[in-house]
Amino acid sequence: MFNYKDVLETIEMVEREHLDIRTVTMGVSLLPCVRATGEATAQAVYDTVCKKAENIVKVTEELSKEYGIPIVNKRVSVTPVSLICAAFPEKAPIVGRALDKAAKTLGIDFLGGYSALVHKGMADYERIFLNGIPEVLSTTDMLCSSVNVGSSKSGINMDAVRLMGQVVKNTAAATADRDGFGCAKLVVFCNAVEDNPFMAGAFHGVGESDTVINVGVSGPGVVQHAIEAVPEADLAELAETIKCTAFKITRAGQLIAKEAAKRLNARFGIVDLSLAPTPARGDSVAQILEEIGLESVGTHGTTACLAMLNDAVKKGGVMASSQVGGLSGAFIPVSEDIGMIEAAERGDINLDKLEAMTAVCSVGLDMIAIPGDTSAETISAMIADEAAIGMINNKTTAVRVIPVPNKGVGEEVNFGGLLGRAPIMPVHGKSSSKFILRGGLIPAPIHSNKN
């Protein structure tokens, strides 16, 4: 028989501390869907996704009730669409819209994988695909796009970085009536992972099996509460407390992942250990850092606190799950975290500090609103900086910034729901154009030569 403390603790975590399974994401391979034409491929893609994931919503809702833990998002990720459209890249948007339609038919929250992997070179079909992203994101609702522009093994494809700065700008322009909302569904990666369950960066890697269930857990509120309970602890004790808490959270995720995979006839993929905040108060990574002892996130000491938090979460999580993967770290999206939003409004956190933080946690400059008149080259340079951090440190980094059309510093943008709101943050004014226009490849670092 269970004791009161354990049972009530679990219930308390759900009811008061926002413990939830953030996402159950089904990865579906689209490689068998390639047909002779774009139209036939789009139809095959629609049919396959609708068939494979037909029960995902029903099963996750059942699991949520049976185990008494909310499952917030049901998602699907697919093989990078640029690959299956290589023979007819100008038709890729048709496939994108078929995927969006499938997501609506299924009733899921997001579908990721309108993606391309161009970390070493960019073929003509990929260039056409990338240039089509803004139009696709402006005519779809659930579809998310990601592009990998660098890796520790191959270096950084600066031609792709240059192009993506422009693609981000064009996406903002194509969705100007919604404050550039399309950019919230577009992420540029270095060292993208093939089993990420989180959006907007999820895609189903070609090394994966046919149908896979990946689960992302969450629980910043639970970690914050655990830290509150030990106000006098030193940092080693605090790390231990976080570790134990992460263990419990992850075990819940592992259980749901295995059961979901069984009921959906899919393979259990991974549990992603990320601490993912939401705009709700008490569900914030920034507030954890403040609970540790910072007056505001963004001040000196933020990077150290975040490094400790991120590492402790991983240690507890790795012990709890048989298969860990995805991004697995603390997320620091600005618009999706109430502590970050408030720090940005007060001017206590800036882009430079956020960039430093990305060196010690997943994933990168995430959900940051910047002035609409920021140049494409400046955005490319931000992508290059993040990619360099990822490449040198053998970690995933990413950029998801929104250059909000016709808005500037001091104004705010509100996307609603889990995507939250963000004050527009200033960027550096000096030009990076000459650097970006050079193009070419930043060679892989010396420590990539491990063979």
Add this chain to the structure above:
Amino acid sequence: MRAVVTVVGKDKTGIISKVSTFLAEREVNIVDISQTILEDYFAMIMLVDLSAATQKLADLAEDCKAMGEKIGMSIHVQHEDIFNAMHRV
């Protein structure tokens, strides 16, 4: 399959009676039961067996929640594995 029923709320007469009758009507067998009063608050944990139950766990959980609201108690029914997973190494 076994589940854990948790009943928490302000203490009053007849809580156990109401909850156990409700479960019996659905052929849910109580395997173990533990109850205490914590500072005027009633707290009960029951381990129940659903092998003969007339309802699926998800539906039972919803019905128990609704019944709890009627009698002013918070009632959760959860698969026992969630506690095994989170609190046992």
